[in-house]
Amino acid sequence: MSTALKKEVGQALSQRDSDEARRWFGEKQSLNEISESIGSIVLQPRQPKSWIFGAAIAFALLMLFITSVCWLFYRDVGVWGINIPVAWGFAIVNFVWWIGIGHAGTFISAILLLMHQKWRTSINRLTEAMTLFAVACAGTFPLLHLGRPEVFYWLFPYPDTMGLWPQFRSPLVWDVFAVSTYFTVSLLFWYAGLIPDLAILRDRATAKWKQKIYGVFALGWRGSARHWQNHQSAYLLLAGLATPLVLSVHSVVSFDFSVAMVPGWHSTIFPPYFVAGAIFSGFAMVLNIVIPIRKLYHMENFITERHLDNMAKVMLATGMMVTYGYVMEAFMAWYSGDIFEKAMMFERAFGAYGWIFWALVLLNIVVPQALWSKRIRRNAFLLFFVALSVNVGMWVERFVIVITSLHRDFTPSAAGMYFPTIWDWATLAGSVGLFLTLLLLFLRFLPLIAMSETGKQMNEIK
Amino acid sequence: MNAPENIHGLMAEFSRDEEIRTAARRAFDQGYRHMDAFTPFPIDGLAAILGRKKSPVPLFVLLAGVIGGTGGYFMEWYAMSRSYPIDVGGRPLNSWPAFIPITFELTILSAAITAILAMFILNRLPQPYHPVFNAPHFKRASTDKFFLCIEATDPKFDLEETKMFLASLKPESIAEVAK
Numbered sequence: 278m279s280t281a282l283k284k285e286v287g288q289a290l291s292q293r294d295s296d297e298a299r300r301w302f303g304e305k306q307s308l309n310e311i312s313e314s315i316g317s318i319v320l321q322p323r324q325p326k327s328w329i330f331g332a333a334i335a336f337a338l339l340m341l342f343i344t345s346v347c348w349l350f351y352r353d354v355g356v357w358g359i360n361i362p363v364a365w366g367f368a369i370v371n372f373v374w375w376i377g378i379g380h381a382g383t384f385i386s387a388i389l390l391l392m393h394q395k396w397r398t399s400i401n402r403l404t405e406a407m408t409l410f411a412v413a414c415a416g417t418f419p420l421l422h423l424g425r426p427e428v429f430y431w432l433f434p435y436p437d438t439m440g441l442w443p444q445f446r447s448p449l450v451w452d453v454f455a456v457s458t459y460f461t462v463s464l465l466f467w468y469a470g471l472i473p474d475l476a477i478l479r480d481r482a483t484a485k486w487k488q489k490i491y492g493v494f495a496l497g498w499r500g501s502a503r504h505w506q507n508h509q510s511a512y513l514l515l516a517g518l519a520t521p522l523v524l525s526v527h528s529v530v531s532f533d534f535s536v537a538m539v540p541g542w543h544s545t546i547f548p549p550y551f552v553a554g555a556i557f558s559g560f561a562m563v564l565n566i567v568i569p570i571r572k573l574y575h576m577e578n579f580i581t582e583r584h585l586d587n588m589a590k591v592m593l594a595t596g597m598m599v600t601y602g603y604v605m606e607a608f609m610a611w612y613s614g615d616i617f618e619k620a621m622m623f624e625r626a627f628g629a630y631g632w633i634f635w636a637l638v639l640l641n642i643v644v645p646q647a648l649w650s651k652r653i654r655r656n657a658f659l660l661f662f663v664a665l666s667v668n669v670g671m672w673v674e675r676f677v678i679v680i681t682s683l684h685r686d687f688t689p690s691a692a693g694m695y696f697p698t699i700w701d702w703a704t705l706a707g708s709v710g711l712f713l714t715l716l717l718l719f720l721r722f723l724p725l726i727a728m729s730e731t732g733k734q735m736n737e738i739k
Numbered sequence: 740m741n742a743p744e745n746i747h748g749l750m751a752e753f754s755r756d757e758e759i760r761t762a763a764r765r766a767f768d769q770g771y772r773h774m775d776a777f778t779p780f781p782i783d784g785l786a787a788i789l790g791r792k793k794s795p796v797p798l799f800v801l802l803a804g805v806i807g808g809t810g811g812y813f814m815e816w817y818a819m820s821r822s823y824p825i826d827v828g829g830r831p832l833n834s835w836p837a838f839i840p841i842t843f844e845l846t847i848l849s850a851a852i853t854a855i856l857a858m859f860i861l862n863r864l865p866q867p868y869h870p871v872f873n874a875p876h877f878k879r880a881s882t883d884k885f886f887l888c889i890e891a892t893d894p895k896f897d898l899e900e901t902k903m904f905l906a907s908l909k910p911e912s913i914a915e916v917a918k
Contacts, residue, residue, distance in 0.1 A: 308779060308883035434814060442818035446837035454844040462851040469855055473780070473881065480878040496859070497866035500880055502763075502776045504862045506786035510794040511858035518800075518851045521843075529840055732883075733780035736756060 303578035338710020363695035368422035375415035381559025382408025387519035448532040455529035473729040540621040541682030550602030557595035558671035564664035589654040640670030747870035748890040751910035759885035773893035807849025
């Protein structure tokens with residue numbers, strides 16, 4: 278290539294980058310202004326009143342969580358409504374719900390990075406934090422459900438004195454590996470991205486103790502060319518490694534159901550249908566936290582209406598996949614000719630729990646159709662309520678899958694009802710408190726938008 | 740080489756990313772090798788301009804992934820068919836399809852842990868002290884300034900001559916960095 282042509286191509290490329298970057302910000306800010314507006318939230322000594330108000334609610338719910346867990350440890354799982362035939366009650370419903378929510382964060386941070394989607398830069402840090410906290414909430418439920426939570430480590434292969442191994446052919450053991458790997462990789466990915474931002478906080482902090490604390494976590498990062506070279510390589514590889522996790526974690530969770538032979542569970546559509554549902558509910562949760570945060574912390578310049586619009590579109594698309602899953606479940610029940618499957622499907626829609634199934638149809642299928650309208654996708658207020666509907670709807674979906682399948686299977690004599698107790702509800706509400714507490718602490722102590730990445734992107738604008 | 744004992748190097752400060760790129764290229768063409776650039780965000784190709792080889796992180800990650808995957812499968816095979824075999828109606832003990840999920844998870848887990856550990860080790864992190872932090876304005880290297888440091892260990896380093904050369908790059912400031 279001649280040098281003149283090379284120069285022209287280079288200019289065209291940088292113009293394209295500039296145009297693309299400009300689409301995702303309100304107005305151009307200097308590098309200093311970016312780290313000022315984001316970093317000062319963390320470094321200022323006082324928090325806005327709304328943070329204190331939110332923290333009060335979150336902390337109260339966290340206390341409720343601790344109370345209900347203590348009561349559970351004292352009295353055992355009998356405090357919950359579970360029994361035979363429905364031995365998997367709220368604990369498993371909540372587990373699947375929380376872990377599904379986490380998937381949007383990994384989707385945004387890993388898959389959208391590999392696909393060069395620039396809009397992820399404004400939201401990836403916050404959604405990765407959401408993933409970690411959601412997986413932390415999810416991880417507690419199977420442990421609480423164990424009955425003997427003090428011996429949870431029996432789930433791992435360790436050299437025990439009895440010479441025993443976990444049953445590696447069991448989906449429940451796959452789950453242990455899938456969830457612990459997911460949490461570890463998400464944490465590493467999040468921390469790798471945070472290091473340059475921790476260095477910014479270290480350098481901007483005026484109080485000595487803040488400089489020291491952020492300095493310790495920044496590990497002596499100095500942004501040298503060698504640092505960046507290895508960092509970018511490791512970060513990209515972590516994104517590549519996290520990408521199959523987005524698809525695999527909820528597939529493994531779905532194996533907990535589909536490998537069993539219970540009617541309503543034993544279905545090959547479960548893995549993809551669970552993954553779509555996970556991203557669906559995850560984006561709903563992202564919207565539910567991003568919409569208030571961008572308003573309260575005045576982040577409209579970084580998280581624009583375009584971002585909300587894009588997230589709503591992902592939600593609409595995955596919502597349609599989930600709808601397809603519901604239709605196929607009903608169709609296969611009929612098409613298989615299996616009397617137990619047919620009976621289960623009829624019971625699910627018109628039996629004792631029928632009203633919950635129709636609530637699910639309303640919340641997860643009917644309400645999200647509003648997202649076809651651009652006006653609603655760009656209206657933060659309305660979008661918040663659509664996302665809330667999806668969040669509740671996806672919890673209801675897991676209730677329908679777990680409870681209606683179990684409460685009547687093959688023998689009529691084994692049929693029974695499941696009613697959650699006050700402690701079931703308290704643990705669910707408490708886990709929301711755990712999630713919110715962690716989220717508010719994150720907002721208080723760490724930058725909610727990746728400053729270094731945003732700086733690079735903003736710098737491309739000419 | 741004419742470098743005082745107590746000097747780490749000479750640091751030039753720039754305020755735009757194109758400037759640091761040009762400066763690094765000119766310093767390399769001038770024959771300087773022991774040098775480093777400090778930027779608030781990654782600048783594509785800057786390490787190559789400074790004459791650094793490709794990052795070896797991917798190689799370590801590949802090795803760790805292979806070891807984690809085969810090790811994971813070996814563990815399952817050993818546990819289920821040698822250490823504690825359970826005969827269920829004559830079904831095969833090495834039931835490989837059921838071993839895939841954990842093999843996969845352990846591949847990802849060991850590769851990911853290695854990616855970040857390799858990054859730390861190659862970058863010599865955590866590193867509580869480094870002389871470049873003594874440079875004036877270096878606090879802004881993480882926010883909005885771009886620095887080029889030519890180290891005193893460079894064979895071509897000469898306090899006066901190198902200072903003259905850096906001045907020809909028209910930086911915002913030049914400073915001697917104490918050790």
